[in-house]
Amino acid sequence: MSFSELRNQSAVLAALEDEHLEFLSSIVEEVEIAQDSVVFDEDDSAEAFYIIASGRVGLEVPVPTGTPMLLETLGNGDLVGLSWASEPYRWKWRAKALSPTRVYRFDAEKVRARCAADTSLGAQLYLSIAKAAMMRLQTARVRLLDLYPGAPG
Amino acid sequence: MTTVSAPVVEPMGLHSLKVVSNASESPDTSTIVLDSPGITFHAGQFMMLYAFGVGEAPISVSGNPHSPGTLVHTIRRVGPVTDALCGLRPGDSLGVRGPYGDSWPAGEQGDDLLIVAGGLGMAPLRPAVFEAMANRSRYRNVSLIYGARTPADLLFKDDLVGWMSTSSIDVAVTVDRATSDWWGHVGLVTNEFSRVDFRPESTTALVCGPEVMMRVVARSLRDLGVPASSTWLSLERNMKCAIGFCGHCQFGSDFLCKDGPVLSYDRLAWRLGVDEL
Amino acid sequence: MDPQTVDRHGLDRLITHLAESGFEVIGPTVRDGAVIYDHISSTSDLPVGQGDAQEGGQYRLVNRGDSALFGYNLGPTSWKQYLFPPKTELLHIRRSNGDLVIEEPPTRTRPMAFFGIRGCELAAISIQDKVFLDSGYVDRTYASGRKDLLLVAVNCTTSAATCFCTSMGTGPKCESGYDIVITELVDDGETRYLVAADTERGESIITAVGGSPAKDEQLANAESAVQSTAADMIRSMDTDGIYDLLIENPDHPRWEQVAERCLTCGNCTQACPTCFCSDVADRVTLDGTAIRERRWDSCFGLDFSALNREPVRESTSSRYRQWMTHKLATWHDQFGSSGCVGCGRCITWCPVGIDITEEIVAMKETVST
The missing domain is CATH 2.40.30.10 (Translation factors)
Known part of the structure; x- marks a missing residue:
């Protein structure tokens, strides 16, 4: 796929310069994920990150009894996976396809190596990731306020 | 005299x-x-x-x-x-x-209509959805984003199912907490802004929910480019008389019972930034 | 009709004439060591020879050593208790055959005459008129009191230390809005009363009472008595720019400072002649009738702003700020005028002597620097 197509897919990538997108498009893999398949699991090594092309991915936490808790759902254009970007490179949550899902997969080791060698890419990509992470943190904090009425528990 | x-x-x-x-x-x-x-x-x-x-x-x-x-x-x-x-x-x-009280504005002909409800805020917005559906040709796109605490707390489930089955309105339902058998989204209502279709500069936004949620939503919409004068919030204060006599519901200069409860964000922005007003 | 003069008997005839014409005559009288407003039947019910000494948090009657009828200023009560009573039964509701039977209890039919109302208090009534008659809905109780209300005003020839009506443009002279205005004149040791009418009703009452045409000298004396009252007024409020001052400074440190003194007792709102806030509650009688009763409320109460039982304005500073900002600033947006008439009651009757004029000075000083 071309880098310009990639740019249109996601706000995370939209801010990158052409040459950096060109690099990412050279390593991207398109992957189909069947509904209920696990994209990555808790405590596994974080070897890739993903942009959702179509479908829905849930970040979930298995519980001893009953259905896993859903932390957040992610959809078209969203970045899936933050833990690949910094040590110890291990996933905190399980990511699971909640519907038939198509993703762009980027190999984390390749991206990290390129970012180390090319600080311009590193700065731009990590800024984009920081923005995505900031928005996740901000919305998570609002949800933590438990604003809406409802039965306790 | x-x-x-x-x-x-x-x-x-x-x-x-x-x-x-x-x-x-x-x-x-x-x-x-x-x-x-x-x-x-x-x-x-x-x-x-x-x-x-x-x-x-x-x-x-x-x-x-x-x-x-x-x-x-x-x-x-x-x-x-x-x-x-x-x-x-x-x-x-x-x-x-x-x-x-006043009512939700209709917005301009050809606008996108974005309805954002949180919790019980869906109650005063449900008539706005009916109104939009009855005047569907007035708008380009109509979207409803509805956030609740859990799937069990969602109001008007039959309506939601009905609205989701028509193409005249985009519906995004999101909750704060759920288990992974939940068909909707988990996350704040603002997460859904990227998933529904509206052109910020030509959007009329109707927002009702807890005041903190409305502040977050109104500011996010402003940051996306929706004019503050096109974002409408329905505020709640201690209304006792509903006719401007009792004084309880004053919010700055407005008696929310008769000057509101629906007011545009450009009029409200500074007041929403003052503690204990 | 040219102004007339009468002696004290003339004022007695005036009061009698009002009563005989069907008015419930209410005027100043002394009770519990203060001038209050209640039913009167002659000038001997007035606070004869009484003056008052007022300051922040202080009020006492003083003997003037003369027989002046209007030698005092304002007491703790205002006329609003007659137009907007502290308690009003709005509705009587019963259950009958599964329905609610809702009745509106009768309101006043007999007109009132306010005898001895001052300029600031006329202004207060015209301000409450805007709230209860002219803002989209008409308050039934208030309207019943205002219907045919006769106003016999008095120009102030003395001021209390807490008065600042000149700053608010409401006194000491009564400019309009009355039927009859009285000015008390001490003339060669003999007290005379200059009476002038501003309405046809007022004129016919003065004609019926009788008097002698005022001499130029008496008119001049009356004018100068009122002018010197204005000139001698101690307190003032610089209203220039106070709308912006209050609206733009919700976080001013002065709010916290005044909150250290304010007891949130609400005396200021009870004594204020324009404060109109109320609550409505059900009172159920033994025969099963629910009475919807309106009662004066105060923005200083913690539950005033309660939303789902949690107060929006929890701190004292936020409640004082609401009161003062409403009175002096947002009132303009709501009703086209200030909500303050400069009567000074909130200063006198504040148990800790908080002075609204001083608060404005303090905020202006710190904001301008």
């Missing part, structure tokens, strides 16, 4: 109406339907409902403005009056007066 001539009817006078039905929406919320011949309302307005011997509460109308003859109110139990109202059975009587 003003001269008084004509005899005056008590402005806080009540009409006795009968309850047609009372159905539980969620663990703490009920929808009551009243037989109300002759009462019409606009989307976003509220009524004062009176439980005999207990008192009055301002309750928004949650029914269809185009279905005359009945009044629909969705009420959460938060105190003695709402407890009594939620406990009414078919055939019981209650007192009503109204409707009061």
